[in-house]
Amino acid sequence: MPANTLDPNKWVDRYSDYLFNYTIVRVNDREVANDLISETFLAALKSAKYFKGEASERTWLISILKRKIIDYYRKINSRKGQAEVKINYSDDYNEGEWLEEQVADQFDKTAEDEMENTELGLAILECLDSINEKHAEIFKRKTIDGADTEAICNEFNITPSNLWVIIHRARTALAACLEKNWF
Amino acid sequence: MSNKSKFFFIDCSEAAECCNKSQYKEAKFFDKVRLMFHLTFCKTCRSFSSKNSKLTSLIEKSKIQTCPDENKEQWRKEIKKELVEERN
Numbered sequence: 001m002p003a004n005t006l007d008p009n010k011w012v013d014r015y016s017d018y019l020f021n022y023t024i025v026r027v028n029d030r031e032v033a034n035d036l037i038s039e040t041f042l043a044a045l046k047s048a049k050y051f052k053g054e055a056s057e058r059t060w061l062i063s064i065l066k067r068k069i070i071d072y073y074r075k076i077n078s079r080k081g082q083a084e085v086k087i088n089y090s091d092d093y094n095e096g097e098w099l100e101e102q103v104a105d106q107f108d109k110t111a112e113d114e115m116e117n118t119e120l121g122l123a124i125l126e127c128l129d130s131i132n133e134k135h136a137e138i139f140k141r142k143t144i145d146g147a148d149t150e151a152i153c154n155e156f157n158i159t160p161s162n163l164w165v166i167i168h169r170a171r172t173a174l175a176a177c178l179e180k181n182w183f
Numbered sequence: 184m185s186n187k188s189k190f191f192f193i194d195c196s197e198a199a200e201c202c203n204k205s206q207y208k209e210a211k212f213f214d215k216v217r218l219m220f221h222l223t224f225c226k227t228c229r230s231f232s233s234k235n236s237k238l239t240s241l242i243e244k245s246k247i248q249t250c251p252d253e254n255k256e257q258w259r260k261e262i263k264k265e266l267v268e269e270r271n
Contacts, residue, residue: 008266012258020250034254041258045265121245142207143242144249149209168203175234182241183234 003053006060008045013133015061017140018125022062025118026069036072040065058126120182127177131170138163139170193217198228206239 019040023033044064051060128136138156141147142163149160158166175183193201201218204210210218222229 008262011262012255016255016258017247017249021247024248034250037250037254038258038261041262042265045262045269117245120241121247124242124245124247140249144247149207164200164203168199171203171206171235171238172231175238178238178241179234183237 004056004060005053006044006048006051006057008041008048011041011044011057011061013137014129015058018058018122019061019065021118021121021125023065023069025114027072032072036065036068039068043068058129123178123182124174127174128170130177131173135166135170138166139174142167191217191220193221195221195225195228198222198225199231202228202232202235206235 016037019037020033023036024030027033027036040061044061047064055063128139131139134156138152138158141152141155142149147155149163152158153160153163198218198221201210201214205215205218218232222232
């Protein structure tokens, strides 16, 4: 079995969008997400010598990122001190109102959907791994960033018809990759 | 094919291009009409077209973002620096 190897010079191009989307739904703050990803890359470099090649590069980076996210929450929790617990069910004047408070939060209804959408996003980015790196980059610029055709053509020095061929290949590959689980 | 029929008939690759462009709202009106016409008799393109639209809605639903280029550039620098230090 061929062992996986690490190629740190490619990490940003290959995984940063994936790590970013993974982090942003968990910490909900772009700046914090960026810091955590930066820490993850540095920690990964430091422990690169322990990488056994059993997992893929991505899985390995995610496992480090997970620990960074947990550390982040530990840190802000200890800074906050003890959690505040508020109980006002014994309030005589407002007897019965607690029933209303017990009603499930509206957000809960969509929490599961949100989770599924995040997974979908990560699945899309993972599927993009299977196509040429440059093409994936162009596809992301066009589809996720919504950049102008002309701007992309200038940036990558290609013609519009090149661009549409690349987009076509990327979309076909992506649809085939997602078909099993998401279509 | 006469010029007149070329006006309405497009082949599958042109249909695919128009279909892709319309996913980004960049297809011209008349091209879309020709695509519609093509889809009425081409089963392969119909299937491609429906998958393509589905893909667009999945991507929208997923709300994926890319991280800003400045951050990527900064990370690249950090990694490079660390690798150089390690070597020394």
